[in-house]
Amino acid sequence: MEVISNDTPQGKLIKQIKMAKPSSCSSLYSLFIICSFLLASQFLAYEAKPPVENGLSYSFYSQTCPKLETTVRNHLRKVFTKTNWQAPALLVIFFHDCFVQGCDGSLLLDGNPGERDSPLNRGIAHRALQTIDDIREAVHSECGRVVSCADITVLAARDAVFLSGGPDFAVPLGRRDSLNFSMEEANNLPLPYNITNVTLKTFASKNLDVTDVVALLGAHTIGRAHCHTFYNRLSLLDPNMDKTLAKILNSTCPTTYSRNTFHLDIRTPKVFDNKYYVNLMNHQGLFTCDQDLFIDKRTKGLVEAFALNQTLFFNKFVDGFIRMSQLDVLTGNQGEVRAKCNLINNKKSILTPIVDRIIQLPY
Numbered sequence: 001m002e003v004i005s006n007d008t009p010q011g012k013l014i015k016q017i018k019m020a021k022p023s024s025c026s027s028l029y030s031l032f033i034i035c036s037f038l039l040a041s042q043f044l045a046y047e048a049k050p051p052v053e054n055g056l057s058y059s060f061y062s063q064t065c066p067k068l069e070t071t072v073r074n075h076l077r078k079v080f081t082k083t084n085w086q087a088p089a090l091l092v093i094f095f096h097d098c099f100v101q102g103c104d105g106s107l108l109l110d111g112n113p114g115e116r117d118s119p120l121n122r123g124i125a126h127r128a129l130q131t132i133d134d135i136r137e138a139v140h141s142e143c144g145r146v147v148s149c150a151d152i153t154v155l156a157a158r159d160a161v162f163l164s165g166g167p168d169f170a171v172p173l174g175r176r177d178s179l180n181f182s183m184e185e186a187n188n189l190p191l192p193y194n195i196t197n198v199t200l201k202t203f204a205s206k207n208l209d210v211t212d213v214v215a216l217l218g219a220h221t222i223g224r225a226h227c228h229t230f231y232n233r234l235s236l237l238d239p240n241m242d243k244t245l246a247k248i249l250n251s252t253c254p255t256t257y258s259r260n261t262f263h264l265d266i267r268t269p270k271v272f273d274n275k276y277y278v279n280l281m282n283h284q285g286l287f288t289c290d291q292d293l294f295i296d297k298r299t300k301g302l303v304e305a306f307a308l309n310q311t312l313f314f315n316k317f318v319d320g321f322i323r324m325s326q327l328d329v330l331t332g333n334q335g336e337v338r339a340k341c342n343l344i345n346n347k348k349s350i351l352t353p354i355v356d357r358i359i360q361l362p363y
């Protein structure tokens with residue numbers, strides 16, 4: 001039986017609260033619970049906005065490239081009318097760029113090997129990387145080489161969220177592009193079969209807290225995953241997985257090597273909404289790192305709050321996104337503004353990874 005119905009976001013939990021009989025201690029108790037929940041939601045909703053890092057600003061290109069954001073959005077509107085898989089691809093590119101030596105466009109660089117050759121970047125779509133460079137080309141022909149690929153990556157992810165039905169919001173800009181990349185950090189990206197304790201530690205190492213983690217993982221409301229990323233749950237017959245979902249996944253993924261994919265959000269896979277959390281409450285999360293958020297005591301309450309209140313989820317997602325978008329940014333005279341997103345400007349310098357060892361993952 002579903003915890004919160006598919007069609008009504010407030011769902012059965014709220015219905016049950018509304019249907020509670022009046023004139024009893026239990027109705028007073030229910031009132032107390034509702035008030036506490038609303039109060040907690042308000043506190044969560046009105047926390048201070050994330051600070052802006054030195055060197056970044058919300059109006060960074062207002063003089064040098066005033067139409068930047070319109071150009072990015074119009075370009076993506078056109079792309080998304082033709083394909084619907086590039087929105088999630090752009091969002092995951094943003095995450096994998098920012099988590100590896102900061103939001104500096106390092107993931108976009110060609111290398112032999114480069115960050116994209118890390119096993120955890122295997123699913124990164126080359127066509128979406130090309131879209132980032134297409135936008136860069138349009139922007140540079142309008143304004144000259146003033147806007148970095150790192151900023152375009154962040155703007156493209158922000159627009160991917162909005163154009164998929166999510167919140168619209170401003171992001172601080174002014175990042176510069178890196179001159180190098182890091183295979184070692186790319187190999188340390190978080191793993192889908194981690195439990196919450198490990199996920200929280202990984203994000204805490206980037207100064208992202210429990211609310212950021214639960215909200216940012218809500219990005220798994222769009223997109224798809226390859227069998228090998230969740231096969232661990234099938235082979236172990238994970239008791240935390242809904243039986244119907246397990247059946248579908250087992251037929252989609254006969255082996256871990258199957259090249260098939262499955263939606264990250266079984267309810268509304270193409271819409272940026274709060275159904276990801278409804279899925280978790282119904283044991284229909286795809287990865288261990290998703291479903292375990294509804295088991296760990298530190299994250300379970302947030303999953304419930306976001307499942308019941310989409311606005312709260314959107315507010316917290318925006319905060320987390322802005323925080324993550326400012327991780328270890330290069331600003332001022334650091335780095336450069338690349339003329340092409342996959343290459344550093346001084347073509348003579350040879351790009352070598354900081355560590356060129358590729359770790360073989362257990363899936």
Ligand code: HEM
Nearest residue numbers: 088089091092095123190191192216219223224225226229
């Ligand atoms: C503990 C943290 C996370 C883990 C372990 C994780 C893991 C994964 C994995 C394994 C996939 C499937 C890749 C594939 O099969 O090609 C995936 C897809 C995706 N992830 Fe995450 N992720 C995490 C956090 C995030 C965050 C913070 C975001 C963005 C804010 C994000 C956005 C996405 C999106 C949009 C997709 C779908 C990609 C597509 O359809 O092309 N993820 N993630």
